[in-house]
Amino acid sequence: MRVKEHGFYKIAIKGLLPRQEHIRREILAQAHPAKKLPKKKTWLTPVLTGVAAVIVVCAAVPDARAAISQWFRENFSVQNYVAQPAEARPSTPELDALIDQAKPKDAEAVNSIEIVNVTPEWQKWADSLNPAVGDVFYDGKELIVSFDMGGGAAELIMGGVYTTGAESPFPISVRTGDPGYIKLNGTKYAYNVMSGPAESSFRKYQSLFEEDGPAGNRAAQRIREADTVPYTATIDFSRTSADYIADFDGLPEERQALILEEIKRAQQYDPEYTPFAFKTLPESRLSGIQEVEVNISLWATDYSKPAQEDAEGTTWQSEYIGMVKLRFSFDPTAGSQNKQIYEVSRTSEFTGEGTYRWADWESDPGYVTCTNKTIDMKGVTMTAKRIDSYASGAELYVSVTCPDDWDPLDKECFLSSLTPRVLGDGDALPTTGEQYGLKENGEDLGMCIYLKLLPSELDAIDTFEVIPVLSRYSGYDDMPYEEGRPTRIPKDAVHGWQEESTELTDCALQFSLK
Amino acid sequence: MEVSSSYERERNKQTDAEIYFNRIYRDTYSDILKFVIIKTSNADQVEDILQNIYKSFYTRISKKGYRDIQMPQAFLMQLAKKELSRHYKKSAVKKEREFDLEKFEDLVEADEIPFEQLVDHQEALRMVRDTVRRMPLLTYKSFMLFYYYDMSVAAIAKNLGVRESNIKTRLWRARNAVRKGLKGISL
Numbered sequence: 288m289r290v291k292e293h294g295f296y297k298i299a300i301k302g303l304l305p306r307q308e309h310i311r312r313e314i315l316a317q318a319h320p321a322k323k324l325p326k327k328k329t330w331l332t333p334v335l336t337g338v339a340a341v342i343v344v345c346a347a348v349p350d351a352r353a354a355i356s357q358w359f360r361e362n363f364s365v366q367n368y369v370a371q372p373a374e375a376r377p378s379t380p381e382l383d384a385l386i387d388q389a390k391p392k393d394a395e396a397v398n399s400i401e402i403v404n405v406t407p408e409w410q411k412w413a414d415s416l417n418p419a420v421g422d423v424f425y426d427g428k429e430l431i432v433s434f435d436m437g438g439g440a441a442e443l444i445m446g447g448v449y450t451t452g453a454e455s456p457f458p459i460s461v462r463t464g465d466p467g468y469i470k471l472n473g474t475k476y477a478y479n480v481m482s483g484p485a486e487s488s489f490r491k492y493q494s495l496f497e498e499d500g501p502a503g504n505r506a507a508q509r510i511r512e513a514d515t516v517p518y519t520a521t522i523d524f525s526r527t528s529a530d531y532i533a534d535f536d537g538l539p540e541e542r543q544a545l546i547l548e549e550i551k552r553a554q555q556y557d558p559e560y561t562p563f564a565f566k567t568l569p570e571s572r573l574s575g576i577q578e579v580e581v582n583i584s585l586w587a588t589d590y591s592k593p594a595q596e597d598a599e600g601t602t603w604q605s606e607y608i609g610m611v612k613l614r615f616s617f618d619p620t621a622g623s624q625n626k627q628i629y630e631v632s633r634t635s636e637f638t639g640e641g642t643y644r645w646a647d648w649e650s651d652p653g654y655v656t657c658t659n660k661t662i663d664m665k666g667v668t669m670t671a672k673r674i675d676s677y678a679s680g681a682e683l684y685v686s687v688t689c690p691d692d693w694d695p696l697d698k699e700c701f702l703s704s705l706t707p708r709v710l711g712d713g714d715a716l717p718t719t720g721e722q723y724g725l726k727e728n729g730e731d732l733g734m735c736i737y738l739k740l741l742p743s744e745l746d747a748i749d750t751f752e753v754i755p756v757l758s759r760y761s762g763y764d765d766m767p768y769e770e771g772r773p774t775r776i777p778k779d780a781v782h783g784w785q786e787e788s789t790e791l792t793d794c795a796l797q798f799s800l801k
Numbered sequence: 802m803e804v805s806s807s808y809e810r811e812r813n814k815q816t817d818a819e820i821y822f823n824r825i826y827r828d829t830y831s832d833i834l835k836f837v838i839i840k841t842s843n844a845d846q847v848e849d850i851l852q853n854i855y856k857s858f859y860t861r862i863s864k865k866g867y868r869d870i871q872m873p874q875a876f877l878m879q880l881a882k883k884e885l886s887r888h889y890k891k892s893a894v895k896k897e898r899e900f901d902l903e904k905f906e907d908l909v910e911a912d913e914i915p916f917e918q919l920v921d922h923q924e925a926l927r928m929v930r931d932t933v934r935r936m937p938l939l940t941y942k943s944f945m946l947f948y949y950y951d952m953s954v955a956a957i958a959k960n961l962g963v964r965e966s967n968i969k970t971r972l973w974r975a976r977n978a979v980r981k982g983l984k985g986i987s988l
Contacts, residue, residue: 295916296948296979299929304949305848307830314856315819549818552866762954 398423398615400434402585404556405609409587412439413609421517422743423617426677430522430579432615433485433741440513442587447484447516448493456507458591463611464584466557468565469522472578477565478522482583485517486739491714519741520581520613524573535563556584556607573619583611627742629674635796637667642759643704644786647696651775658773659759662701664794666690671753671796676745681738683709685753706756707736708790711748716740745800754795758788818863825873826855833877835950839960840885844934844941854884909980919983928982933975939963940971947972 398420405413417437424431436443445460463482468475495506535543546562553560559582586605594604645660672684685707689698709716717739738745837850857880862870870876919925933944942961946952947968954972958965 291916292911292914292976293948295920296929296944298920299926300933300945300949302926303930303933303945304834305851310848310852310855311823311826313852314859315822545818549866 400611400613403610403612404558406607409608412442415439418611420613420615422741423615424677424742425617425619427619428523428525430524430617431519431741432579432581432613433517433519433743434611434613435515435517437515440516441510443484443516444489444492444510444513446586446588447489448496455590457510459587459589461585461587461608462605463518464586466582466584467553467562468560470580473580474566475559475561475564477562477567478524480520480522480581480583482518482520482581485519485741485744486717488517488744490717494715517741517744520583522579522581556610557582576616576618578614578616581613583613585609585611627676629676629800631671631673631798631800633796633798634668634670635794637664637669637755637791637794639664639793641701641757641791642789643701643757644759645697645700654775654777656773656775657760659770660697660700662693662697667701667794669753669755669794669796671751671798674745674800676740676742681740681742681745683736683738683753685734685736687734687755704758706758706788707734708754708756709736709738710752710754711740712750713752749801750797750799752795752797755791756788757791758786761787818859818867821862821867822855822859825858825877829874829877832874833881835946836878836881837885838942838945840881841942842889842938844938846888850881850884850888854881857884909977909984911980914980914983919986922986925983925986928986929979932979932982936975936978937971939967940975943968943971944975 400418400420402413402416402418415438419435419437421433421435422431423433439461441457442459442461445455445457446462465482466480467477469478469480470476492506492509495503495509499505535546538546550560550562585608587608588604588606590604592604640661641664642659642661644657646655646657648655650656667687667689669685669687672686674684675682687702687705689701693701709718718736833854834847834851837847837854838844841847841850854877858877867873933941936944939961943957946957946960947954952960954965954968958968961968
């Protein structure tokens with residue numbers, strides 16, 4: 288009955304909430320800025336009229352038409368040009384440049400990184416940076432390049448964590464922007480680049496800020512100790528940038544004007560920003576060594592100063608301060624060669640008693656019975672089998688086995704109550720998901736934990752620790768769970784269980800890849 | 802083909818800022834609404850606050866672009882905090898009109914209410930909304946977070962900075978008040 292009540296209240300109070308679509312429409316209606324249309328090009332009409340007049344004369348007067356045709360034949364004969372040996376053809380610089388541009392480079396280019404186009408007040412800070420290109424990975428879809436930024440670490444770290452502000456010991460933060468294009472072998476392509484700090488390296492700062500608040504001493508101490516800051520830039524070759532404009536001339540005038548304004552703003556910090564020149568390149572066309580250039584803007588926010596505000600009440604604090612110009616090369620045919628397998632094969636044995644969530648969905652038609660069960664965990668083992676390292680992350684394979692004499696339902700419920708927490712040198716590592724069961728090739732995954740770790744970050748970790756975490760029921764809706772008393776409820780009414788969890792640190796597994 | 806061309810026509814009508822805004826609005830709305838419900842000092846102003854937050858966001862990206870906004874969710878959170886502090890300043894002197902729940906201490910069992918039959922009953926739905934709207938602010942927040950966002954009592958207590966028992970008591974009273982009202986509705 289309580290569940291029906293819950294659902295009823297949910298339906299009833301939905302009417303109390305603001306109407307999402309209504310608000311969106313209101314905002315767009317109110318806030319759409321009035322844009323001035325560009326002045327009409329009054330000179331265009333007489334010019335076009337003149338050109339049209341010449342064409343009409345050419346077409347209508349046979350003598351004039353013959354003379355013009357003869358002149359073109361003498362000066363621009365394709366047959367004559369092609370019939371010559373390549374070395375004997377006269378040089379045409381534009382054509383030569385295009386051919387060179389289309390050819391992939393046959394030698395690996397030198398990777399380089401520099402800070403350019405810096406505003407004067409940030410020049411000293413930019414000079415203190417010592418950036419370096421790290422790893423370059425390509426998995427057939429995404430191209431990931433890592434780069435380190437030495438110097439200016441405090442500002443860069445603050446730009447990578449959510450918790451920042453005037454009360455922080457480091458009130459200035461510097462963040463990277465996301466470019467809307469890349470240069471591939473000198474030609475611009477409409478691929479968006481996601482740039483930012485390498486997640487696992489920043490998670491530790493974020494965790495400390497969350498625990499201690501923005502002025503936390505532990506976070507401040509670690510930021511002071513940091514000398515380099517790892518970043519990644521990711522290009523997804525399966526998606527083109529939303530800014531790509533296929534047919535500018537075919538757009539309505541008002542939209543053209545808005546686009547021109549956007550370009551003008553973008554060019555304030557990236558003089559090369561011209562979306563009309565962008566192209567899209569199917570992934571299958573990538574062959575040979577590719578040279579890539581990416582311009583990543585840097586934005587600083589000084590929280591110790593008041594935000595700027597214009598007459599209409601729009602506030603902002605971030606200011607463009609410079610640009611990271613990143614050049615590197617990669618071989619798209621390398622593909623999955625970037626995968627590296629680390630065999631681990633380390634096992635830990637569980638000890639003591641554990642309380643886990645137990646639920647019987649089968650024996651009572653239409654109902655489920657839930658309770659917490661406590662079991663002697665002697666005989667349970669956890670094995671870290673291996674880590675597969677890829678360009679975009681790592682996969683840790685862990686299997687847990689229970690004693691053969693356990694009831695199958697107990698075993699199933701115990702395993703489903705168990706989740707692993709993975710630490711790298713004491714810091715919690717970011718995970719993006721877990722998978723159980725069999726792979727498509729039939730391999731038993733056991734438990735596969737996906738870690739968001741670049742290969743270089745994986746290499747940097749000395750000790751890994753896998754801590755099993757066992758969860759149990761603590762309540763249902765707002766009613767506390769009555770320990771030891773099974774709850775029988777209709778199957779379709781299962782809703783709102785709360786849980787508590789215990790880290791089984793005595794059963795943790797430690798290993799190293801070195 | 803027809804779908805594709807109508808999509809193109811629609812896209813051409815929108816500015817890049819609008820396209821970006823619509824995407825971010827769709828992705829962040831639920832979380833920002835929850836944040837505003839948790840932080841607001843006046844339940845009646847949730848819609849206004851939300852509108853101001855997203856209006857500031859739209860104005861900002863229309864004027865200055867969005868290329869420097871690396872984490873839109875975090876950016877909107879900052880705007881929300883700013884808007885809420887403005888809202889606190891405005892409403893600091895206004896005294897909250899609260900609904901006294903103590904008078905509903907007589908327990909009404911859930912079994913006494915035919916919830917299934919009331920789902921389409923407009924008077925019942927309106928009664929629930931009116932009762933919830935007039936609840937004390939903390940009770941209103943607890944009720945919305947528990948029943949709409951399906952948050953656990955522990956999570957609500959943590960977000961609102963009070964003890965779990967406080968939330969449980971408030972939910973119990975609120976529920977009882979609503980049940981009392983529903984009991985009086987004739988089907």
